[in-house]
Amino acid sequence: MTHDPVIAIAGVTGAVGAEFIATMDRRGFRVGKLKALASARSAGKTVDFRGQKIVIEELTERSFDGVDIALFSAGGGISRKFAPVAVKAGAVVVDNSSAFRMDPNVPLVIPEVNGNRIRDHKGIIANPNCAAITALVPLWPIHQNNRIKRLIISTYQAASGAGAAAMEELVESTRANLNGQVFTPRVMPHPYAFNLFSHNTAIDPETGYNDEESKVIKETRKIFEDDKIAVGVTCVRVPVLRAHCEAITFECERPITEDEVRAILARAPGVKIVDDRAGNYFPMPVDASGQDDVLVGRIRKDLSDPSGHSISMFVSADQLLKGAALNAIQIAELLPQRAMA
Amino acid sequence: MTHDPVIAIAGVTGAVGAEFIATMDRRGFRVGKLKALASARSAGKTVDFRGQKIVIEELTERSFDGVDIALFSAGGGISRKFAPVAVKAGAVVVDNSSAFRMDPNVPLVIPEVNGNRIRDHKGIIANPNCAAITALVPLWPIHQNNRIKRLIISTYQAASGAGAAAMEELVESTRANLNGQVFTPRVMPHPYAFNLFSHNTAIDPETGYNDEESKVIKETRKIFEDDKIAVGVTCVRVPVLRAHCEAITFECERPITEDEVRAILARAPGVKIVDDRAGNYFPMPVDASGQDDVLVGRIRKDLSDPSGHSISMFVSADQLLKGAALNAIQIAELLPQRAMA
Numbered sequence: 069m070t071h072d073p074v075i076a077i078a079g080v081t082g083a084v085g086a087e088f089i090a091t092m093d094r095r096g097f098r099v100g101k102l103k104a105l106a107s108a109r110s111a112g113k114t115v116d117f118r119g120q121k122i123v124i125e126e127l128t129e130r131s132f133d134g135v136d137i138a139l140f141s142a143g144g145g146i147s148r149k150f151a152p153v154a155v156k157a158g159a160v161v162v163d164n165s166s167a168f169r170m171d172p173n174v175p176l177v178i179p180e181v182n183g184n185r186i187r188d189h190k191g192i193i194a195n196p197n198c199a200a201i202t203a204l205v206p207l208w209p210i211h212q213n214n215r216i217k218r219l220i221i222s223t224y225q226a227a228s229g230a231g232a233a234a235m236e237e238l239v240e241s242t243r244a245n246l247n248g249q250v251f252t253p254r255v256m257p258h259p260y261a262f263n264l265f266s267h268n269t270a271i272d273p274e275t276g277y278n279d280e281e282s283k284v285i286k287e288t289r290k291i292f293e294d295d296k297i298a299v300g301v302t303c304v305r306v307p308v309l310r311a312h313c314e315a316i317t318f319e320c321e322r323p324i325t326e327d328e329v330r331a332i333l334a335r336a337p338g339v340k341i342v343d344d345r346a347g348n349y350f351p352m353p354v355d356a357s358g359q360d361d362v363l364v365g366r367i368r369k370d371l372s373d374p375s376g377h378s379i380s381m382f383v384s385a386d387q388l389l390k391g392a393a394l395n396a397i398q399i400a401e402l403l404p405q406r407a408m409a
Numbered sequence: 410m411t412h413d414p415v416i417a418i419a420g421v422t423g424a425v426g427a428e429f430i431a432t433m434d435r436r437g438f439r440v441g442k443l444k445a446l447a448s449a450r451s452a453g454k455t456v457d458f459r460g461q462k463i464v465i466e467e468l469t470e471r472s473f474d475g476v477d478i479a480l481f482s483a484g485g486g487i488s489r490k491f492a493p494v495a496v497k498a499g500a501v502v503v504d505n506s507s508a509f510r511m512d513p514n515v516p517l518v519i520p521e522v523n524g525n526r527i528r529d530h531k532g533i534i535a536n537p538n539c540a541a542i543t544a545l546v547p548l549w550p551i552h553q554n555n556r557i558k559r560l561i562i563s564t565y566q567a568a569s570g571a572g573a574a575a576m577e578e579l580v581e582s583t584r585a586n587l588n589g590q591v592f593t594p595r596v597m598p599h600p601y602a603f604n605l606f607s608h609n610t611a612i613d614p615e616t617g618y619n620d621e622e623s624k625v626i627k628e629t630r631k632i633f634e635d636d637k638i639a640v641g642v643t644c645v646r647v648p649v650l651r652a653h654c655e656a657i658t659f660e661c662e663r664p665i666t667e668d669e670v671r672a673i674l675a676r677a678p679g680v681k682i683v684d685d686r687a688g689n690y691f692p693m694p695v696d697a698s699g700q701d702d703v704l705v706g707r708i709r710k711d712l713s714d715p716s717g718h719s720i721s722m723f724v725s726a727d728q729l730l731k732g733a734a735l736n737a738i739q740i741a742e743l744l745p746q747r748a749m750a
Contacts, residue, residue: 263649263695273687298715299713300712301712302721302723306605306647307648348611350606352600371639372559372640
């Protein structure tokens with residue numbers, strides 16, 4: 069007999085944790101029972117879910133007994149330690165951290181791109197990096213139509229990608245700046261108020277690429293199952309709260325026009341074209357925030373490639389939704405009912 | 410007999426106007442007399458210059474009698490109307506607007522790149538677009554060494570490029586946002602608080618490129634005197650006050666390494682390398698603001714070009730200084746003394 073699945077959320081007090089709950093509620097995701105897990109510090113507090121107060125429990129080795137699906141968003145260290153425990157207890161893990169993404173035994177899934185890969189899982193399914201998801205949802209249908217061989221991305225990434233504390237730091241440091249007060253950064257490595265900086269992940273001393281950029285490059289190849297796609301990317305943190313933007317230029321194997329790209333994207337799942345030249349209206353974080361779709365605009369010929377093989381565009385997506393919680397819930401929705409028997 | 414030049418500033422109450430005065434003062438630029446010109450609305454107010462209160466006069470057809478050098482930063486319309494008047498009165502005009510930049514009779518000058526072109530002037534010298542200056546100061550010595558044939562730029566442009574009113578709107582709309590108040594944009598076409606948007610200039614309905622992007626493309630070719638350089642650019646306005654950033658990827662005719670680029674830039678005028686991988690410290694608006702140099706970092710191989718012909722880097726420069734007032738004063742400093750006889 070099947071039952072509505074028991075869901076555990078590891079990291080329920082985080083920015084993504086809150087969106088797991090809101091997204092399940094909004095999409096009518098069937099939940100038999102919700103286990104809200106966090107660090108000992110938060111145990112005993114409550115979260116609201118469908119009119120109920122759920123008491124937060126400390127995440128321990130015994131947290132996953134009877135759990136069907138475990139959604140993890142509590143950092144790579146927690147995932148590495150507890151995801152195998154959850155799998156052993158019989159749960160399927162959908163992991164939002166980078167811990168298992170490049171593991172050949174772990175599918176790395178964007179449902180609009182490679183949802184069929186879910187069937188290969190051995191207990192863990194990885195949710196890709198948010199900057200990768202934002203680019204790849206619109207690029208995939210183009211790549212299927214006319215292989216993308218070169219990809220250059222510059223990101224404009226929101227505070228939310230670094231968690232709730234980073235969002236709070238952006239707000240508090242901006243308030244201090246406006247009041248003429250000194251603010252010492254605690255979460256981010258640099259002042260954030262009216263400032264921007266190269267992504268706050270470690271830099272490979274040899275290549276000069278930071279971890280975020282390396283994730284985009286590797287994950288693009290794994291998700292597209294194309295080891296040859298050449299990717300250059302610059303990841304930048306901007307003073308925006310929760311939606312990422314990206315300036316994308318791609319070069320295809322055969323010539324491609326902006327009209328072809330627009331026609332492909334008009335029927336692409338998870339994509340909304342926002343490309344009003346007369347009204348100067350294009351994808352913006354304020355519009356992408358709270359939306360499920362990746363907004364795509366500024367679709368035009370890349371004038372740096374006279375051969376006509378290249379297109380530039382500008383995209384925006386909610387980092388906490390399609391970049392994290394929504395994509396994970398979409399993965400959970402694709403899990404066969406037998407996993408929950 | 411030579412005398413210290415009589416300087417007129419048209420647009421003295423604007424964000425760039427204020428920096429003309431501060432920059433002349435800071436650099437010890439010799440001024441015989443300063444004429445402060447603005448619209449009738451500001452006439453009678455004063456500006457401070459070297460301990461003197463200078464009374465602002467209304468800009469009229471008679472404002473340029475006896476003026477040696479006229480610095481214009483009051484928009485293209487004012488420049489088109491009054492720059493020829495100033496030239497007729499015997500002044501040399503250094504114009505910060507886009508009005509004359511592509512005029513074949515008008516030199517378009519970045520002193521570090523093509524200061525020698527000043528000698529060709531017929532009364533007007535144009536100051537390039539700020540996003541173009543920021544990219545071209547570091548790219549020029551590379552281009553001389555190993556021709557750049559393809560250039561892809563994504564900008565992160567500050568409010569100051571749209572003037573003092575836009576800077577104020579960023580501050581006021583952010584304050585309102587933090588206080589939970591509704592703010593209706595007056596200067597910018599979109600909400601600016603914790604948001605970003607495609608550059609607020611008109612879009613060519615055919616090409617899909619906005620005016621700012623077209624300026625970068627055309628001005629790069631004119632300043633480098635290279636009609637073949639292929640440029641793709643995406644111009645974006647970010648919620649930063651006065652320094653622009655740009656993610657730049659360029660492809661050279663011959664292979665080039667990041668070490669070669671670093672060596673070239675280490676001796677390039679107007680460039681300061683800020684490229685600390687271990688410390689995750691790279692060019693940022695907070696550091697570029699108030700600085701004369703273009704900060705350059707994240708210098709690395711472009712991984713989207715396996716041939717080894719391409720490099721990516723990230724730059725930042727003060728839009729009001731090197732992007733506007735400083736570059737104009739540097740041009741004025743190069744004017745031969747005989748022009749002021």
